Amino acid sequence: MNAQVTMKLNDVTLMHEMRATPSPLNKAVVSDRSVSLQWPLPSYVNTMENLLDGIKSENEMVDKTKLRYQVRYSKDPNMRQNVTTVSTLWPFHNPGKPLDTGVWYWQYGYVNDAKTDWSQVLQFTVKENPNKFCPPSLKKVLKNLPTYHPRVWVMKNEWTDFMQQSKSAPEYQWYIERAEKVIKTPMYSINQIDTSNIGGLENAVKRNAMLVRESRNIIDREEANTEVLIRAYLLTQNKRYSDEAMKRITEMISWSGNKNVAGDFNTATILSLCSMAYDSFYNQLSDSQKKMLLNEIKIMGGDFYRQFNNHLENHIADNHVWQMTLRIFTMAAFSVYGELPEADTWVDYCYNVWLARFPGLNKDGGWHNGDSYFHVNIRTLIEVPYFYSRISGFDFFTDPWYKGSAMYVIYQQPPFSKSAGNGSSHRKIIKPNGVRVGYADALARLTGNTFAADYLRRISEKQPDILKEAFMAKPGDLSWFRLQCHKSLPQGKGLNELPLGYVFPETGIATFMSDWHSIKRNAMFSFRSSPYASTSHALANQNAFNTFYNGRPLFYSSGHHISFTDEHSVYCHRATRAHNTILVNGMGQRIGTEGYGWIPRYYVSDKIGYLVGDASNAYGEVISPLWLERGKQSKLEYSPTNGWDKNHLKTFRRHVVELGNAGIMFIYDELEADTSVIWSYLLHTAVNKMEVTKEKEYVRIRATNGMGASDAYLFSPDQLKTEQTDQFFYPAVNWLRADDKGYFAPLENHWHFTATSPARKVYRFATIINTHQKDVPDAIPQILQNGLIKVGSWEIKANISSEGKASFSVKNAKENVSLIYDDATIIQEGGKQTKLKDRLPELEI
Known part of the structure; x- marks a missing residue:
């Protein structure tokens, strides 16, 4: 094969579970966003952590809190003049301001006993682009972070207006009706976790999976009940809701030591409720209540930071973290910033790891885990950058990734259609649900994407309650976002004009x-x-x-x-x-x-x-x-x-x-x-x-x-x-998911x-x-005498013999279009010729 046309790869892998290459790669060109300098963890750091919920590798772990790095960069290839040198706790660095256009040189180094082992000098080029995504530094963001409470789910100085404006929104009534129902409903008990089927499972992974599922059945329900009380308080300032929420949170804090509470999502639930309550109820909490909530945030936030630190930023896709726990940790960190010393580091990490790696894991806006697990990330993809936008004044949704993400939503699952069929649990994604449609609605409002707006309009015309279907869905409900965001849906090109x-x-x-x-x-x-x-x-x-x-x-x-x-x-x-x-x-x-x-x-x-x-x-x-x-x-x-x-x-x-x-x-x-x-x-x-x-x-x-x-x-x-x-090949046996009556459907x-x-x-x-x-x-x-295959108005010729070169052609004389493949791919359309040859995608990890 012609190497200039067809590429034959010898790489064992194009991606890695943990970062194996620096970014930007040597000789890379960066034009679409600010440069983020990233590099692999030291070779001696064990990355086999958190393989599954509750299951750990038997290998010993390095104390990641002691890892230190240095990074330096300059336009001088000899790294002698105008060199910026920075010490870091993590294997990445976001320069405080966008780098000038031109050729840059950089090195990263591992610090050991006050000695730095430097990498080779790497080179990248920054190109001019007036639409480049250049978010502000954390220092600038923190200048705008209020010192008062609440400041996360609503700003204190906007609270009165927010309550008044929200009254006319349908979401307002959803929260109040649900909160009134919760007040009349007894709290779930930790003793309701069903462990009766766990003992018969044959290995620890299955037993742990069922325990996680059964404990989440109880804790997720109570989380939803308590969260809706907090939201109802923020909409009304009615102490009935905050008092009931605090009663439930206090009880749930006592669950954290229970042996049947398994999985990081359950831990994140307590952290989420404690930080929401601390920020939302701050002005009416007693000193003892504040101390209790701060203590829980300190313990659980510290646990999450230890997991994320020198791991998440290098990981290809740490599922649970990117789905929910990082969002929860981020909101908790900003809730207690200035009041819990550890939060200085947490906020630094959360903000800068977002700039380095998020919101997507590549440039095109797609989601490699497939549609079912894409939906679990929806709140993170909207709420985190929306919070950063609100406190900084910079529009984080100008990130070009979101334009591609809108196309992913639309093309991988058109209105009223089954999803494209990729990733675990893809069969369950029968048609666009309220979570997906709510995400399209948010993208349309935040980015002005008229295709996403038409996606929403087409679906909601036939399913007017589609957004309510997602109400209080743990990973994907954007009802609160819609109460905060008052941008209208854009008008313009619709789905019919898409390719x-x-x-x-x-x-x-x-x-x-x-x-x-x-x-x-x-x-x-x-x-x-x-x-x-x-x-x-x-x-x-x-x-x-x-x-x-x-x-x-x-x-x-x-x-x-x-x-x-x-x-x-x-x-x-x-x-x-x-x-x-x-x-x-x-x-x-x-x-x-x-x-x-x-x-x-x-x-x-x-x-x-x-x-x-x-x-x-x-x-x-x-x-x-x-x-x-x-x-x-x-x-x-x-x-x-x-x-x-x-x-x-x-x-x-x-x-x-x-x-x-x-x-x-x-x-x-x-x-x-x-x-x-x-x-x-x-x-x-x-x-x-x-x-x-x-x-x-x-x-x-x-x-x-x-x-x-x-x-x-x-x-x-x-x-x-x-x-x-x-x-x-192996029987499909439902051993994990029983209904409320304990029936495992075949x-x-x-x-x-x-x-x-x-x-x-x-x-x-x-x-x-x-x-x-x-x-x-x-x-x-139809098989024609000359060996051509005719189907409709198209003629196809293909070499399916084992002899000769692989080649084929397709032609439609009526439409004046043809394609010929013979190493290169040549397409003729409307008098224009396009020649395609292999091109590697831009990959980071």
Whole structure:
């Protein structure tokens, strides 16, 4: 292959569980935001912390409070003139003001016994950009932080106006009605935590998972009850609400030593309520109450800081922290700043780690953990920067990440549609819920994004109570934000004016649509090939796709997310066998960041869409220390029997072409191994059995669901062996989630289709997928005498032989558009030629 066009990566991983490279990388160019200097932790620091809730690595930990660093930077390559040197507690530094344009040089150093071990000198270039995101330093922010209380959920000097303005908002009545109901409702008891089913579970991870779940069932409910009382007090200054809240908080503080209170979310609950009460009730609390709340904040805040310090800032995705606990810790830190000495460090850390790493984990606005776990981050993504905006006067939502995030919300789950199908628990995201729609509403108001505004309007027109559905949802309710923010929804371009496709290259996901005007007639295709691989809540589904019609899934990933690391969840939901991709000798992709894919090229227009996903490095034995440890704790075996073995794959590039707006996709698979292997082409459905028919030229596989159908025409150079089953590799047993009556509802089976090739070293599949209304005749591909395949007004030519170069072409003479792939990808559209070659996404960790 031409190295200038097609890149063959040899990296074991593109991303790391913990930072392994400095940022900015050497010779990097920075133009979109202020520079943040970041570097890896010392090599001797153990990063195998908090593998699962309550489960710790057996390795000894370094005292992270004693870690010290230095960083220096200058425009002098010899680092002698005009050098800025800074000592830090953490492996990052945000310069106090934006760096001037030009070439800069920098070093980071590890301080040991007053001696600094410096890195090599690194270089980066700062480019001019009038729209560059340059938030203020913490020093400037703190100048505006009030010394009075309340100052977090409402400002004391704005309180009277806030109460008056809120009375006309529907959210006001929601809080008052719920608070009145809570006052009449007895408090939950810690003794109501149900531990009766825990003893029968076979390992500590499962027992801990159930204990966390059962304790949260009680504590989350009481947290919601108490929080709504605090909010009602802030809306009315009625002491009935604050008195009842303090009574409940005092009782909950006594729960913290109970052996059945497990998990960091439960600890964060107490911290959240204590800090909210301290700030909100400050002017009526007794000295003893203030002392009690400050003591609890000091203890729990200190525990969280010790966890985050010299860990979070280097972590690829510390799920619980970024979902909720950092937000809670941030609000607590600012609540007691100036009154608790430790809060000086906490505030410094919270603010600067946000500037360094947040709000997203990459540049494109996508969420690598998938839609279910994206929703858990909503309050953090809005409330933290909104708080910083309020106290600083700087608009944190000018961060360019939020523009991409709006596109993620819309393209990964259009109105009234199933989510694109990535990440743990994706099956539960049936249609946009109140949390997601509330986030779109906030983005529209804060950024002026008219597409997000239209998203909200379309959904709320048919579901007028959609925002209320999210009321008091722990991770995602933005009702209080809407009471604070009085910006109106913007008018302008709506969803109909969006392109038919969107690619998120850093996240490694893409979506193609056929019709923004009517979702009922929309054929949607989602795809994933991601540098994040299958770590965190991401799945081992590199180069996998899903299809949808009328917002409902057709060919779709299978399996159930029961818990993070139980047998079914790993073998049949996370593992590659669960997804619409390829197995090599029956083996799948690695678990961990080593099982990565990426999207080297893409092109989007309304006449043609294109991308290629590269999963050439995704397969092989599981080698991630983190996931090997998790497997050990959960009694999992990453063995050939379960789908992991030595790697024989050399190349797996999956090309995807959207043929206009007809709902027709063309897929071309380039496959090569270092020896003859069996190639298994996988398709799944979650509802109906697939219809499979073998024709002379192809195998036809049909998926149906409600109004829609997806017909896949699979072309290959050999007669394929096909089979279909409704049985999982490992049974789906609901051992964790019981209803209020203690009933563990059974989990349904899914359908799994496999087309298996003879053993070949080189192989090529070509697939035409037509997704359409079920009762409308399918556009069946026609095989022409010259070897062309005609489908609709498109002509396709593809080399599916094992001989010769991998190549294909698609052409639509009527629309004057064509695409030719032969190492390079050349697209002709409207008299304009575009040549695509591989390009690495910008990755940080």
